[in-house]
Amino acid sequence: MGERSGFILWFTGLSGSGKSTLTNHLAPRLRGLGLKVEVLDGDEVRENLSRGLSFSKEDRDINIRRIGFVANLLARNGVCAISAAISPYEAVRQEVRRRSEAPFIEVYVNAPLAVVEGRDVKGLYKRARAGEIPHFTGVSDPYEPPKAPELVVYTGQETVEESARKVLDYLRSRGLLPAG
């Protein structure tokens, strides 16, 4: 009855894998279905909650815990909270999942390193290979794929619309979208 329950939609994947593109495609669709949506974008959160933190493992973990803390506050109040941070470490993703009081949907945005590095939309991989960016995930820092994500989207071969549809279908199957 009444209001929909919130949930956390947690995208994880390499830089350039398409997390933000998929988020920007999905967020208005979800709002169009009547959901409240907040996007906790990696860069925006670093600016507002984690300025001064580095990209060391310890600081990345702190940043991810903060995103998880805020996502949980939102989700337990009926909001669909979307995280689109790289979140490369399995242990802290699991910790955020355990602490979530709302459904936690982990979506592995799976594009091969060769593909995202080949595109290199922002030129970051080139700079990382040149040693200009330390702690760059996939180049000089690890990425640990999720062991049991709710969903995997293959953005190297799917269109953004195909990936978005998979997410929407999954959410519908979990009863997290309004009927009809």
Next chain:
Amino acid sequence: MGERSGFILWFTGLSGSGKSTLTNHLAPRLRGLGLKVEVLDGDEVRENLSRGLSFSKEDRDINIRRIGFVANLLARNGVCAISAAISPYEAVRQEVRRRSEAPFIEVYVNAPLAVVEGRDVKGLYKRARAGEIPHFTGVSDPYEPPKAPELVVYTGQETVEESARKVLDYLRSRGLLPAG
């Protein structure tokens, strides 16, 4: 129609002035009226969003900005977000107010220093006077009273019930509580 709009209820006052007591009294009453309520307690926020920050002016301001950022995310999604941090500096309180996309209700929890120091419920003032706690608001750090708060409660002379009633009456006058 439908859902109520959220707002930020921002308590500010000295340590021991009664911010938390008033919050703990109000939060269940507001929930009982059908509102969604989240309390952003100073200590809890420091633990989850601001660990490692000091009590220097600069770090206090960062902490308050983070509380404001999260409170705004909640309030724009229909939640009554309550901040119960000391928040001693006027400029950053004004900044948080400006950034709020929802009604911002600043409540000055006004108890004289002599009164709160006389009670010294947690023994902190004694330790601060002994020089054991640096940057202690009211003792070795400034407290800047709000210049134009929406409401002032005088917790040195009012009961918590009287102060709570003033807050509820004010919220009702602003149309922020359900009718009836």
